[in-house]
Amino acid sequence: xxxxxxxxxxxDEALASLRNNVLMMAGLAERxxxxxIKGLLQRDDNLCVTAIADDEEIDQLEKQIDKDGVEVLxxxxxxxxxxxxxxxxxxxxxxxxxxxxxxxxxxxxxxxxNKHPPLPEIELIVPIQAHAMAMFKDSIDAFAREDxxxxxxxxxxxxxxxxxxxxxxxxxxxxxAEDPKQLRGYLNLIFISRCLExxxxxxxxxxxxxxxxxxxxxxxxQTAAVST
Amino acid sequence: xxNLTMRSPDPIVLERRGETxxxxxxxxxxxxxxxxxxxxxxxxxxxxxxxxxxxxPSNAVxxxxxxxxxxxxxxxxxxxxxxxxxxxxxxxxxxxxLGKDLYSPDVxxxxxxxxxxxxxxxxxxxxxxxxxxxxxxxxxxxxxxDQKFLNERLEKSLRMAALWDEVKDDLHKPGTSxxxxxxxxxxxxxxxxxxxxxxxxxxxxSALDPIATAKIEELIHELKTxxxxxxxTHNMQQAGRVSDYTAFFYLGKLVEFGPTSKIFTNPSxxxxxxxxxxxxx
Amino acid sequence: xxxxxxxxxxxxxxxxxxxxxxxxxSAILVIAPLALVFxxxxxxxxxxxxxxxxxxxxxxxxxxxxxxANAIVGSLELLALGSVVGxxxxxxxxxxxxxxxxxxxxxxxxxxxxxxxxxxxxxxGVVVYGLVVLRFKGFSAYAGGLALGLxxxxxxxxxxxxxxxxxxxxxxxxxxxxxxxxxxxxxxxVMKTASKGIITGILLALARIGGETAPLLFTAFGNRxxxxxxxxxxxALPLQVFTYAISPYDDWHRQAWAGALVxxxxxxCINVLVRILTRERKPAVV
Numbered sequence: 001x002x003x004x005x006x007x008x009x010x011x012d013e014a015l016a017s018l019r020n021n022v023l024m025m026a027g028l029a030e031r032x033x034x035x036x037i038k039g040l041l042q043r044d045d046n047l048c049v050t051a052i053a054d055d056e057e058i059d060q061l062e063k064q065i066d067k068d069g070v071e072v073l074x075x076x077x078x079x080x081x082x083x084x085x086x087x088x089x090x091x092x093x094x095x096x097x098x099x100x101x102x103x104x105x106x107x108x109x110x111x112x113x114n115k116h117p118p119l120p121e122i123e124l125i126v127p128i129q130a131h132a133m134a135m136f137k138d139s140i141d142a143f144a145r146e147d148x149x150x151x152x153x154x155x156x157x158x159x160x161x162x163x164x165x166x167x168x169x170x171x172x173x174x175x176x177a178e179d180p181k182q183l184r185g186y187l188n189l190i191f192i193s194r195c196l197e198x199x200x201x202x203x204x205x206x207x208x209x210x211x212x213x214x215x216x217x218x219x220x221x222q223t224a225a226v227s228t
Numbered sequence: 229x230x231n232l233t234m235r236s237p238d239p240i241v242l243e244r245r246g247e248t249x250x251x252x253x254x255x256x257x258x259x260x261x262x263x264x265x266x267x268x269x270x271x272x273x274x275x276x277x278x279x280x281x282x283x284x285p286s287n288a289v290x291x292x293x294x295x296x297x298x299x300x301x302x303x304x305x306x307x308x309x310x311x312x313x314x315x316x317x318x319x320x321x322x323x324x325x326l327g328k329d330l331y332s333p334d335v336x337x338x339x340x341x342x343x344x345x346x347x348x349x350x351x352x353x354x355x356x357x358x359x360x361x362x363x364x365x366x367x368x369x370x371x372x373x374d375q376k377f378l379n380e381r382l383e384k385s386l387r388m389a390a391l392w393d394e395v396k397d398d399l400h401k402p403g404t405s406x407x408x409x410x411x412x413x414x415x416x417x418x419x420x421x422x423x424x425x426x427x428x429x430x431x432x433x434s435a436l437d438p439i440a441t442a443k444i445e446e447l448i449h450e451l452k453t454x455x456x457x458x459x460x461t462h463n464m465q466q467a468g469r470v471s472d473y474t475a476f477f478y479l480g481k482l483v484e485f486g487p488t489s490k491i492f493t494n495p496s497x498x499x500x501x502x503x504x505x506x507x508x509x
Numbered sequence: 510x511x512x513x514x515x516x517x518x519x520x521x522x523x524x525x526x527x528x529x530x531x532x533x534x535s536a537i538l539v540i541a542p543l544a545l546v547f548x549x550x551x552x553x554x555x556x557x558x559x560x561x562x563x564x565x566x567x568x569x570x571x572x573x574x575x576x577x578a579n580a581i582v583g584s585l586e587l588l589a590l591g592s593v594v595g596x597x598x599x600x601x602x603x604x605x606x607x608x609x610x611x612x613x614x615x616x617x618x619x620x621x622x623x624x625x626x627x628x629x630x631x632x633x634g635v636v637v638y639g640l641v642v643l644r645f646k647g648f649s650a651y652a653g654g655l656a657l658g659l660x661x662x663x664x665x666x667x668x669x670x671x672x673x674x675x676x677x678x679x680x681x682x683x684x685x686x687x688x689x690x691x692x693x694x695x696x697x698x699v700m701k702t703a704s705k706g707i708i709t710g711i712l713l714a715l716a717r718i719g720g721e722t723a724p725l726l727f728t729a730f731g732n733r734x735x736x737x738x739x740x741x742x743x744x745a746l747p748l749q750v751f752t753y754a755i756s757p758y759d760d761w762h763r764q765a766w767a768g769a770l771v772x773x774x775x776x777x778c779i780n781v782l783v784r785i786l787t788r789e790r791k792p793a794v795v
Contacts, residue, residue, distance in 0.1 A: 352682075352683045369690075
């Protein structure tokens with residue numbers, strides 16, 4: 001969307017800085033998630049350690065975005081689309097931060113799993129993580145490009161992710177009963193699957209905020225009572 | 229294209245006026261004070277206002293915003309026939325006040341101006357009169373003689389303008405001995421004394437400091453329960469704070485009209501958005 | 510280098526002093542005649558200003574003594590008559606020019622008023638002589654008053670107009686916005702605000718005509734006795750001064766000096782009054 005520039009140049013700079021921080025934070029979170037999953041699937045401990053360390057920077061960015069957002073509200077009293085963008089950015093960032101936290105959790109559990117021989121059921125995680133990662137990437141895209149349709153699509157995909165998580169949990173619970181010696185490993189896998197499901201939830205939140213920023217529509221809590 | 233449908237306010241606004249309707253729909257009709265149809269105004273050869281159609285809801289504050297020279301003040305003055313005082317003005321279209329055509333030949337402009345009061349940008353209490361005389365001058369010069377009645381109306385108007393406590397012991401002092409903000413409230417009391425139905429305000433706070441401005445904005449908020457208020461303002465934050473409805477004028481045309489909350493969070497017109505976000509260049 | 514700059518500096522100082530001195534001398538030259546006149550009047554007239562001067566009628570020709578009581582009263586009566594003509598027409602005319610009328614007609618009227626302000630006052634005397642004195646076959650106070658009043662009209666008209674134009678438009682708008690009729694706005698708001706200025710204009714006009722002699726020469730004509738009927742000739746102070754000054758009697762010369770002194774002091778007082786009134790005016794709205 002090519003909007004004319006603000007007469008106040010500092011206003012444009014402040015908005016751009018806020019947006020860039022959000023995108024940077026999202027990029028870092030993506031990388032962390034990617035590393036932690038790779039650390040799990042490729043049994044690479046170094047990747048896990050790096051992933052855990054990156055969380056620090058993401059936390060700092062969340063604080064920075066909040067601080068910058070409040071300052072833009074204070075200095076420029078934005079209205080209409082500007083206001084929606086600022087408010088959405090401030091609401092997005094905690095979601096990104098929690099996605100990074102989930103990635104950190106995955107990395108920690110991966111390290112535990114890597115100490116033991118590999119479990120074949122790890123394959124169950126692959127489609128779940130692909131789906132969650134795609135949702136996250138698309139939700140950020142929807143925010144960056146102010147793409148309302150993409151945002152809506154992401155929200156719709158959350159159902160599938162929940163289903164996949166449920167199926168995997170059931171399968172892993174069955175395996176726990178069949179093979180009690182590997183209980184800890186299967187538990188860790190269940191938790192990892194749930195972390196990924198939560199990543200999907202946060203990506204949904206991001207997508208909803210992106211739609212609000214772009215179109216002033218509040219699409220939260222719209223799903224009719226579909227019991228999960 | 230001019231916005232013809234009246235978008236009703238959000239439910240919160242309806243609640244404040246004591247109505248119990250829950251869901252606001254597009255076709256909801258609210259009581260209207262003014263109905264303006266195809267209003268056009270010329271100063272000599274120059275067209276100042278072009279075919280404006282709009283309704284002004286009752287007991288609410290409507291603000292008129294737009295860049296300099298877009299016709300806001302001219303439009304405001306059409307509502308109380310003050311624009312006629314400028315030589316060589318010409319007007320077409322209709323302005324209905326509670327259903328009655330303000331410009332029909334049998335209507336006396338002085339009566340219009342008693343029903344539609346006005347407060348100006350620069351406060352102008354009459355310098356040769358005391359505070360008390362200033363307030364009731366409108367009544368006195370229209371023939372009211374009963375001193376008791378005048379005193380009652382004096383106190384009532386000053387109370388409504390949130391000025392009574394500050395001046396009740398100084399009513400004999402000259403009107404110009406007050407501070408800027410007090411003078412403006414005195415002018416508001418003066419306008420209220422003739423008991424209009426509408427109060428028009430042409431940038432009433434632009435010459436005042438922030439505290440005086442806040443006092444007047446608070447006053448406007450209280451007044452709207454009894455009056456319909458139309459305010460022209462350069463200050464968009466003020467429009468956002470004070471008004472229920474906002475009209476955006478540009479180059480003599482009405483670009484958009486709607487509830488303030490909508491105009492300031494999600495305007496329909498690109499030009500409106502560009503103006504209020506400060507993108508006009 | 511240093512000496513050149515120093516020289517320029519000295520030369521600049523010299524120029525400053527020269528200009529200051531020249532302007533100071535010019536100011537002295539302006540004040541000097543005024544001071545001389547006043548001084549002369551004082552010396553020659555002060556001795557003769559006594560109680561008799563103010564209370565007695567002129568004595569018969571050749572007899573020493575007497576006063577100008579009838580001339581002083583006569584001047585006042587003529588001023589009053591002149592005001593009756595000049596003030597209403599002048600003020601209302603000024604109001605018209607300021608508030609009504611078209612731009613074109615108004616500029617013509619203004620031009621005419623300015624021209625009339627410059628017309629020699631004796632002309633007014635001649636006009637009134639032709640219109641009134643000849644018709645009614647006699648000099649009279651009415652004729653004198655009319656002549657003076659006609660001089661006042663364009664004066665008061667212009668000053669009134671100017672003062673009313675100075676009233677900020679905001680007051681008119683505020684009054685009209687209250688639903689007050691146009692004429693009431695003008696009378697109760699505009700003129701009331703301009704009242705000090707209008708009165709000042711009237712006082713200045715009175716000061717001007719108080720000293721007019723020429724128009725009274727063949728309208729009021731002068732009178733050695735009390736005037737009991739305004740249709741009869743009447744004495745006036747400047748007229749009397751004129752008559753006495755060109756006479757061959759020393760006593761009359763002495764009284765003429767006194768009369769001139771009284772006249773100047775009177776006009777001086779009016780001007781002081783105007784000053785007081787105008788100084789009291791504070792700016793209307795900050």
